[in-house]
Amino acid sequence: MTNKVIPLSIPTLNGNEWKYVKECLDSGWISSAGPFVERFEKAIASKVKASYAVAVVNGTAALHIALLSCGVARDEEVLVSNLTFAAPVNTILYCGAYPILMDADPLTWQMDVKKLRQFLEEECELRGNSCFNKKTKRKVRAILAVHILGLMCDIETILDLAKRFHLKVIEDAAQAMGLLLNGRHAGTFGDVGALSFNGNKVMTSGGGGMVVTHDKRVAEYARYLSTQAKDDAMEYIHKEIGFNYRLTNLHAAIGLAQLEQLDRFISKKREIAAFYKKALKDVEGIVLMPSPKDYEPTYWLYTFLLNSKATLDQRKAVIAALRKRGVEARPLWHTLHDLPPYSKAGSYRIEHSIHLYERGISLPSSVHLNTDDLNDVVKAFYEVHLFCRRSHSL
Numbered sequence: 341m342t343n344k345v346i347p348l349s350i351p352t353l354n355g356n357e358w359k360y361v362k363e364c365l366d367s368g369w370i371s372s373a374g375p376f377v378e379r380f381e382k383a384i385a386s387k388v389k390a391s392y393a394v395a396v397v398n399g400t401a402a403l404h405i406a407l408l409s410c411g412v413a414r415d416e417e418v419l420v421s422n423l424t425f426a427a428p429v430n431t432i433l434y435c436g437a438y439p440i441l442m443d444a445d446p447l448t449w450q451m452d453v454k455k456l457r458q459f460l461e462e463e464c465e466l467r468g469n470s471c472f473n474k475k476t477k478r479k480v481r482a483i484l485a486v487h488i489l490g491l492m493c494d495i496e497t498i499l500d501l502a503k504r505f506h507l508k509v510i511e512d513a514a515q516a517m518g519l520l521l522n523g524r525h526a527g528t529f530g531d532v533g534a535l536s537f538n539g540n541k542v543m544t545s546g547g548g549g550m551v552v553t554h555d556k557r558v559a560e561y562a563r564y565l566s567t568q569a570k571d572d573a574m575e576y577i578h579k580e581i582g583f584n585y586r587l588t589n590l591h592a593a594i595g596l597a598q599l600e601q602l603d604r605f606i607s608k609k610r611e612i613a614a615f616y617k618k619a620l621k622d623v624e625g626i627v628l629m630p631s632p633k634d635y636e637p638t639y640w641l642y643t644f645l646l647n648s649k650a651t652l653d654q655r656k657a658v659i660a661a662l663r664k665r666g667v668e669a670r671p672l673w674h675t676l677h678d679l680p681p682y683s684k685a686g687s688y689r690i691e692h693s694i695h696l697y698e699r700g701i702s703l704p705s706s707v708h709l710n711t712d713d714l715n716d717v718v719k720a721f722y723e724v725h726l727f728c729r730r731s732h733s734l
């Protein structure tokens with residue numbers, strides 16, 4: 341496998357992508373109006389069983405609009421995971437609000453709901469129907485629950501806590517397209533959810549995102565804000581600062597074609613996960629990706645942890661060695677509480693997210709990978725791991 345590269349997560353475009361894009365070009369509808377935008381919105385709403393879906397340019401825009409449409413405002417606080425891609429935390433800052441970074445649960449890798457409860461019970465107080473952080477005196481407005489890696493947050497506990505403390509729940513389901521718990525789709529449990537169709541996600545529209553909700557007012561406000569906040573489109577009257585976050589018809593065309601193949605993509609992700617699980621389960625000290633009992637993960641990226649004594653440098657060396665062998669492995673996200681842009685964010689008892697970041701490795705999980713590719717990944721990992729053991733570096 342000298343020059344072969346096995347990619348982490350790239351799109352498979354074997355469906356109606358060409359046909360639908362050609363329809364856009366032939367009809368001239370290539371920009372931010374056109375029939376595919378509405379068709380894509382309807383198809384997504386129906387797939388995730390949400391009453392409303394509003395298409396936007398990307399998942400980050402979807403999160404920004406989702407927060408604003410729930411009323412997140414300047415100087416308020418939003419509780420969010422510390423172990424996540426940075427986009428959700430950035431969007432809290434776009435609103436002028438403060439993120440409070442919560443630790444990850446060592447078993448589920450998602451936001452630790454025990455610490456979330458403890459934070460709310462001990463560090464916050466209710467005054468009337470509002471929740472305040474006792475230390476900062478700021479109003480706590482919402483919980484932004486990020487479902488990572490095709491696994492689900494403990495959303496039921498999060499919803500219970502939100503109810504008790506009068507908080508909104510926004511779900512970042514960017515990595516969770518197609519993920520169900522008791523027949524309900526990630527992103528549709530709380531007040532509003534955000535999906536991403538970036539090129540590395542389970543399905544793609546080239547670039548794109550979707551705001552999904554059951555709440556008509558949230559949906560209407562999301563559409564208003566994401567289409568330049570036009571109060572009178574003819575007379576150019578605006579009462580608020582709007583955004584041009586509209587998805588183009590071209591992107592929606594690709595998204596619709598991808599959505600038609602989603603179930604197949606997810607079965608393939610599950611097969612890939614089963615393959616890695618079997619191949620890695622006897623490697624000493626390795627912690628496999630969580631296998632929850634109450635739902636079936638979609639395994640956006642199959643991820644495992646090196647043994648508990650592995651250091652950050654060792655994990656970096658393993659990934660570098662895999663990449664040298666053409667295997668596009670990746671670490672989990674750097675914890676956010678210790679990165680410069682988030683120095684003003686609050687954080688609460690951060691500990692496990694650091695260990696997960698230091699030891700986690702995601703393996704190539706692209707839908708097109710065949711058994712030979714997966715065998716090559718595993719062979720490369722065995723070699724690298726054995727070498728590290730022999731040289732006593734792991």
Ligand SMILES: *Cc1c(COP(=O)(O)O)cnc(C)c1O
Nearest residue numbers: 398399400425427514536537538
């Ligand atoms: C990819 C991703 C986003 C951002 O989506 P884009 O479409 O790339 O803007 C947000 N949150 C999470 C957790 C993601 O993985």
